[in-house]
Amino acid sequence: MSVFPETAFLGVLGGMGPLASAQFMLRLTLLTPAARDQDHLPALLWSDPRIPDRSAARLAGGEDPLPWLVRGIRGLEAAGCGAIAIPCNTAHGWFTAMQAATALPILHIVDAAADELARQGILSGPIGVMGTAGTLAMRLYQDRLEARGYSCLLPTEAEMAALVSPGIALVKANDVQQAYAPLAEAASALKARGAAAVVLGCTEIPLGILAGPHAEIGLPLIDTIDALALAALRWAGR
Numbered sequence: 226m227s228v229f230p231e232t233a234f235l236g237v238l239g240g241m242g243p244l245a246s247a248q249f250m251l252r253l254t255l256l257t258p259a260a261r262d263q264d265h266l267p268a269l270l271w272s273d274p275r276i277p278d279r280s281a282a283r284l285a286g287g288e289d290p291l292p293w294l295v296r297g298i299r300g301l302e303a304a305g306c307g308a309i310a311i312p313c314n315t316a317h318g319w320f321t322a323m324q325a326a327t328a329l330p331i332l333h334i335v336d337a338a339a340d341e342l343a344r345q346g347i348l349s350g351p352i353g354v355m356g357t358a359g360t361l362a363m364r365l366y367q368d369r370l371e372a373r374g375y376s377c378l379l380p381t382e383a384e385m386a387a388l389v390s391p392g393i394a395l396v397k398a399n400d401v402q403q404a405y406a407p408l409a410e411a412a413s414a415l416k417a418r419g420a421a422a423v424v425l426g427c428t429e430i431p432l433g434i435l436a437g438p439h440a441e442i443g444l445p446l447i448d449t450i451d452a453l454a455l456a457a458l459r460w461a462g463r
Contacts, residue, residue, distance in 0.1 A: 233267060235457050236301030236329070238294065240272040241279065241313035242397045245428035245450065247272075249312035253454040257463060266461050269304050271297045279315035280359030291319050295326045302327060310334075310457050312428045312450055314356055318363040330460070335369045337456035338424050338449050342375070345445055347422050353378045353415030355389055355408070356426035366426050378420050384411050389430075396429035404433030409442055416444050425449055 235253075239246025250270055259265050276294065281287030294316060301309055309331045311317065317334055324331050342352065352375045354366045361367075367377045380389050388407040395404035408430055412423045422445040425431045431448040439446060 235268040236306030236309040237270045240274040283359040337452040341452040350421040353420030353423035401436040405437030408433040
């Protein structure tokens with residue numbers, strides 16, 4: 226008999242990007258304390274890569290992704306899900322509107338990352354935050370982390386242009402090996418400026434960072450894919 230009730234399906238609103246969504250499903254499985262199939266969390270992935278670019282919508286007047294996001298939420302509701310996880314940081318710029326569109330709880334990826342910082346014993350101090358230009362411009366991490374007593378260090382505009390944004394683009398193009406060097410260099414720059422840890426606040430970034438010798442960076446790296454997967458398991462009572 227399964228340890229989860231039939232109503233405990235986790236809905237995963239993905240496709241932003243597809244590789245990050247697939248990695249979320251992998252990590253959700255690997256992080257589950259399980260000895261058999263039936264011990265795992267029932268989950269449904271709605272992976273729609275047609276959702277308009279979130280950073281372009283916020284920064285350049287691009288197409289609004291909200292109707293597409295709500296469409297996915299409606300599909301997951303109809304499938305009988307009990308909660309929704311969204312393995313895309315920038316999409317959380319529409320969190321309030323998405324939550325208003327459903328009675329299901331939506332697990333907030335920034336809160337999950339903050340919980341992971343605390344779980345690792347990092348309770349205050351300067352925290353490096355890497356993410357898309359849209360995520361950083363919307364202050365998704367700055368506002369929530371500062372409310373919990375952290376201060377945030379961000380990549381410079383030059384680092385965003387030369388390192389972070391190209392690294393994210395490489396992962397979206399499935400070239401994770403080439404993404405490692407620029408992303409690791411950006412994380413190391415934040416460490417040099419005093420970061421006690423670096424939050425990998427775009428779900429493409431962990432894929433690039435983990436493709437190389439990330440331990441050499443020499444400080445805790447908060448993988449927001451793992452953090453969200455752990456939040457989902459807590460929701461399910463695991």
